[in-house]
Amino acid sequence: xxxxxxxxxxxxxxxxxxxxxxxxxxxxxxxxxxxxxxxxxxxxxxxxxxxxxxxxxxxxxxxxxxxxxxxxxxxxxxxxxxxxxxxxxxxxxxxxxxxxxxxxxxxxxxxxxxxxxxxxxxxxxxxxxxxxxxxxxxxxxxxxxxxxxxxxxxxxxxxxxxxxxxxx
Amino acid sequence: xxxxxxxxxxxxxxxxxxxxxxxxxxxxxxxxxxxxxxxxxxxxxxxxxxxxxxxxxxxxxxxxxxxxxxxxxxxxxxxxxxxxxxxxxxxxxxxxxxxxxxxxxxxxxxxxxxxxxxxxxxxxxxxxxxxxxxxxxxxxxxxxxxxxxxxxxxxxxxxxxxxxxxxx
Numbered sequence: 001x002x003x004x005x006x007x008x009x010x011x012x013x014x015x016x017x018x019x020x021x022x023x024x025x026x027x028x029x030x031x032x033x034x035x036x037x038x039x040x041x042x043x044x045x046x047x048x049x050x051x052x053x054x055x056x057x058x059x060x061x062x063x064x065x066x067x068x069x070x071x072x073x074x075x076x077x078x079x080x081x082x083x084x085x086x087x088x089x090x091x092x093x094x095x096x097x098x099x100x101x102x103x104x105x106x107x108x109x110x111x112x113x114x115x116x117x118x119x120x121x122x123x124x125x126x127x128x129x130x131x132x133x134x135x136x137x138x139x140x141x142x143x144x145x146x147x148x149x150x151x152x153x154x155x156x157x158x159x160x161x162x163x164x165x166x167x168x
Numbered sequence: 169x170x171x172x173x174x175x176x177x178x179x180x181x182x183x184x185x186x187x188x189x190x191x192x193x194x195x196x197x198x199x200x201x202x203x204x205x206x207x208x209x210x211x212x213x214x215x216x217x218x219x220x221x222x223x224x225x226x227x228x229x230x231x232x233x234x235x236x237x238x239x240x241x242x243x244x245x246x247x248x249x250x251x252x253x254x255x256x257x258x259x260x261x262x263x264x265x266x267x268x269x270x271x272x273x274x275x276x277x278x279x280x281x282x283x284x285x286x287x288x289x290x291x292x293x294x295x296x297x298x299x300x301x302x303x304x305x306x307x308x309x310x311x312x313x314x315x316x317x318x319x320x321x322x323x324x325x326x327x328x329x330x331x332x333x334x335x336x
Contacts, residue, residue: 018211040210040219043186045309051208051219127306130298130324138295141213156298 014041016074016120020083023052024071024104025063026112031104033096033115034060035087039072048161050124056131057151059091068126070159071107071114076168079117109162120166124159131155182209184242184288188251191220192239192272193231194280199272201264201283202228203255207240216329218292224299225319227259236294238327239275239282244336247285277330288334292327299323 017039024033040051050072054061064070082100089096097104103116107123114121132153134142146152185207192201208219218240222229232238250268257264265272271284275291282289300321302310314320 014210018214037214038210038212040208040212040217042182042206042208042210042219044206044208044221045313046186046205049208051210053212127309128300129304130300132296132298136297141295145213 016076020079020087021075022073022082022086022102022115023054023060024073024112024115025060025067026069026104027063027066030063030091031097031113032059032063032091033086033100033102034058034091035083036072044158045127047127048164049127050122050159050161052124052157052159053154054157055152055154057149061155064126064155064157067112069110069112070124070126070157071110071112072122072124073115073117074120075115076118076120076166107163108165116167118168121164122159122161123163124157125162126157126159128158129155184244188255189243190241190250190254190270190283191222191228192241192280192283193228193235194237194272195231195234198231198259199265199281200227200231200259201254201268201270202226202259203251204240212326213295215295216332217295218290218327218329220292220325220327221322222325223320223322225317229323232294232323232325235280237278237280238292238294238325239278239280240290240292241283241285242288243283244286244288275331276333284335286336289332290327290329291331292325293330294325294327296326297323 018037020035020037022033023036038053042049052070054064082102085100086096104113105116107114110123110125186205188203188205190201191204206221210217220238222232250270253268254264272281273284275282278291278293
């Protein structure tokens with residue numbers, strides 16, 4: 001029996017994700033992006049699906065609810081400043097892309113742009129969504145991550161990956 | 169811009185999944201396994217998570233509800249007969265493992281065994297679960313996959329990957 005570090009092959013991209021990726025949304029002429037470290041890639045309903053988790057109190061949630069589309073960019077470069085700004089500030093009052101020196105590039109299949117940085121990009125259209133609840137949730141997870149403020153629970157967005165590509 | 173086939177690297181294991189993997193459960197002294205082609209691998213709550221989808225009318229659902237543990241085996245070998253039997257028959261009246269010539273091997277971290285075949289194995293403990301509903305579900309997906317019989321909707325089980333390894 002050959003032991004492997006957790007899921008070496010499949011997690012190459014998930015490893016990037018866990019270090020900080022960007023979830024980009026667009027509605028009413030406004031592009032916004034946030035830092036995500038959680039998410040999931042798989043097949044559901046015989047389609048490739050990216051599952052994104054967004055807390056209900058986020059501006060990204062507001063935009064996503066309007067359009068049902070998002071892009072995810074897994075960066076191939078270190079962007080500590082952008083990660084810091086986009087991971088802590090809200091786009092409600094701030095043009096986060098300008099603030100971070102990030103550029104929005106038109107996508108191929110959906111209206112939401114992706115970030116103009118070297119990386120791997122997913123263009124997604126929401127097929128299903130469900131907002132988490134305390135019911136059926138592990139007690140330790142609940143205490144660690146939830147119920148600290150209203151709207152804390154994540155909505156899980158199951159997005160069909162309409163297209164994906166790498167840019168250098 | 170270099171175009172890639174969908175998610176080449178990360179999907180190596182997901183490709184195996186989509187061709188047919190085994191979801192194994194164990195309760196009341198009874199081991200059962202079913203074929204899955206859907207699922208998702210990622211990080212949530214800062215933990216590696218395998219998301220499994222099980223329709224409520226399945227025997228696997230009954231066992232999973234009792235224990236909250238499951239294993240997933242992504243086979244490295246072709247098992248057309250086992251895939252056929254385990255993908256169509258219910259374990260309620262049948263010892264599917266015996267029927268398919270499959271062997272249950274004790275796992276490392278959980279009580280549910282994994283299948284004794286060459287492959288990649290995940291040992292999972294459910295952290296959260298939610299049963300799908302027609303609300304917020306894409307119309308085409310709903311028509312294609314659901315509401316043909318009662319209990320058709322999947323419960324999504326978000327299982328912490330407690331351990332994973334490869335066997336030859």
